[in-house]
Amino acid sequence: MIEARNLHKRFGKKVTAVEDVSFTAEDGVITGLLGPNGAGKTTTMRMLYTLVRPDRGTALVDGVDVVQRPQEARRALGVLPDARGLYPRLTAREHARYYGELHGLSGAALDKRVDELLDLLDMRDIADRRTEGFSQGQRVKVALARALVHGPRNVLLDEPTNGLDVMSTRSVRTLLRRLKDEGRCVVFSSHVMQEVAALCDRIVVVAHGRVVADGTPEALRASTGKDSLEEAFVATIGTDQGLMQ
Amino acid sequence: MSGLSFSVFRKELKDHLRDRRSVLTSLAWPLIGPVVFMVMFNLLASWYRQDRPLALPVVGREHAPSLMAFLERYGAQLEAAPEDYESRIRAGSLDAVLVVPDDYAESFSAGRTAEVQLVVDSSRQSARQSVLRARRLLEAYAQLLGTQRLYARGVAPELAIPVRVQEADLSTPERTAAGLLNMVPLFLVIAAFAGGMQVASDAMAGERERGSLEPLLLNPAPRSTVVTGKWLATVVMAVAAVLITLVGYMLVVRRVPLEDLGVKARFDAPAALGMAAAVLPLALAASAVQVWVSTYARSFKEAQTYLSLLMVVPMLPGMVLALSPLQPKLWMFAVPVLGQEVLAGEVMRGEPLGALPFLIAGASSLLLTVLALVVTARLLSQERIVFGRG
Numbered sequence: 001m002i003e004a005r006n007l008h009k010r011f012g013k014k015v016t017a018v019e020d021v022s023f024t025a026e027d028g029v030i031t032g033l034l035g036p037n038g039a040g041k042t043t044t045m046r047m048l049y050t051l052v053r054p055d056r057g058t059a060l061v062d063g064v065d066v067v068q069r070p071q072e073a074r075r076a077l078g079v080l081p082d083a084r085g086l087y088p089r090l091t092a093r094e095h096a097r098y099y100g101e102l103h104g105l106s107g108a109a110l111d112k113r114v115d116e117l118l119d120l121l122d123m124r125d126i127a128d129r130r131t132e133g134f135s136q137g138q139r140v141k142v143a144l145a146r147a148l149v150h151g152p153r154n155v156l157l158d159e160p161t162n163g164l165d166v167m168s169t170r171s172v173r174t175l176l177r178r179l180k181d182e183g184r185c186v187v188f189s190s191h192v193m194q195e196v197a198a199l200c201d202r203i204v205v206v207a208h209g210r211v212v213a214d215g216t217p218e219a220l221r222a223s224t225g226k227d228s229l230e231e232a233f234v235a236t237i238g239t240d241q242g243l244m245q
Numbered sequence: 246m247s248g249l250s251f252s253v254f255r256k257e258l259k260d261h262l263r264d265r266r267s268v269l270t271s272l273a274w275p276l277i278g279p280v281v282f283m284v285m286f287n288l289l290a291s292w293y294r295q296d297r298p299l300a301l302p303v304v305g306r307e308h309a310p311s312l313m314a315f316l317e318r319y320g321a322q323l324e325a326a327p328e329d330y331e332s333r334i335r336a337g338s339l340d341a342v343l344v345v346p347d348d349y350a351e352s353f354s355a356g357r358t359a360e361v362q363l364v365v366d367s368s369r370q371s372a373r374q375s376v377l378r379a380r381r382l383l384e385a386y387a388q389l390l391g392t393q394r395l396y397a398r399g400v401a402p403e404l405a406i407p408v409r410v411q412e413a414d415l416s417t418p419e420r421t422a423a424g425l426l427n428m429v430p431l432f433l434v435i436a437a438f439a440g441g442m443q444v445a446s447d448a449m450a451g452e453r454e455r456g457s458l459e460p461l462l463l464n465p466a467p468r469s470t471v472v473t474g475k476w477l478a479t480v481v482m483a484v485a486a487v488l489i490t491l492v493g494y495m496l497v498v499r500r501v502p503l504e505d506l507g508v509k510a511r512f513d514a515p516a517a518l519g520m521a522a523a524v525l526p527l528a529l530a531a532s533a534v535q536v537w538v539s540t541y542a543r544s545f546k547e548a549q550t551y552l553s554l555l556m557v558v559p560m561l562p563g564m565v566l567a568l569s570p571l572q573p574k575l576w577m578f579a580v581p582v583l584g585q586e587v588l589a590g591e592v593m594r595g596e597p598l599g600a601l602p603f604l605i606a607g608a609s610s611l612l613l614t615v616l617a618l619v620v621t622a623r624l625l626s627q628e629r630i631v632f633g634r635g
Contacts, residue, residue: 089260
């Protein structure tokens, strides 16, 4: 479970990236962080996964404070960050193994876990190829494999389907549903409404660094009085800029 | 070493060793030293070699038959000088030309000082030995005649030589050799920097540039272990470069005609071990500073630029030491780079040093290493470093 509490972050004196963001992402639920480009989604995610220190507020990952005990919080998190660079001279399997080792796995347990992931992500055929020249979809799979190698209870994904083709997008969606069915807490951010609508049980709409709506898709429609989800988003944010694919 | 550092270390080394081109660059660099050394030594030896007859072109040979006979008796090969001898001397195809003026015979017979000209280009190192031999022969002839003339007048020749200078050369064969071997420490120290340069740029600046630093830091491994692992991979390459340089020199010294120069080089196994003990601690410090600089650089290219500049640092004291070896003082050993260069130079010269200078030099390198690693680990928790500076 992830709780964000009044997160606030400012860069320099002028740019306020996140004004005040609070929400709770439950286990066994896919929570979507939806907002136009520049709304503060990535900065919010970075504060959740401990690489950016909030100026005010904090977040709890399974009750562990990310500001006070970042290292422990990282243990409970699996993250697909905004930057998902790979090592071109290492194979897909070596990527997963490296991250597994950094999480303290080793020996037969690590082998077994990596094999499971390669099956789960349907990447047996590319497992022992160097990642140089991989397609976008293959790259995201490698990044997911290394993010999930330690079997985290909480999964954070920053724009996971960005730049993917239809087939890759489908397999990412399948994976997220599966993680949810396993009872994990899944949070992903997106600026694509269709994406969020197709997957999320709960939607947190962020605009200008603030949470402007928070609830199930049905609740969102009901509160704005609009029939379609799309109309509901536009009404919530006040503009449709940056929301459409 | 913690297991996590070892994982980072193993990954970095594996990653780097798969990049054949950059590994070759890292390891070919140190070989430049021994190769330059071999070429220089062979050149020097060919200049200094004594068994070559002295070829001396002469202008106006017919004016001084007895001088010519003397020169030939002492092994000079006389020949007629070509017309354009001055430009040939400048170009280096002639070492020296003897000019006997028309009035030589007249002055000589009259008992006045007769003049001959030795035309040389003193800026030419390669001609120096021939010029020296020609001058010695001419002086010997002058002295011989002077002595004969004094005898003929019933004067003891000693009267004309109130003081005779005798040179007592104190330099041992090892010292003379070291004079020529002075660039060895410089190249060893450069190897300590050159070996790890590629890994250091790739492991930090490269990691951020390709977008893999952010995911890497998401692991629960402490920053210090990540930095330690990357540093160790850099150290391995730096140490490899130093050892390759050392072995290169040992092989080259055996194939170089040192005997022709009348020197005996101390480049046996104990000397090599001593030099390794002198320079290897610097590999630790150099690698740590390189990782630090690379963390600070905005891109892989920028890191390479900075690290190339960093390689100039050992060159400055190294050049000075190669040209004029300093009298070593204890404080010098405490200055990283300078300390190693002085130390390796002393070992090569066969000076007994004792353990203290090694300990001082090692300790100062270790101090610098720890400082650089701690600062780097701190840098990695700064957002502007992790996400790049805008």
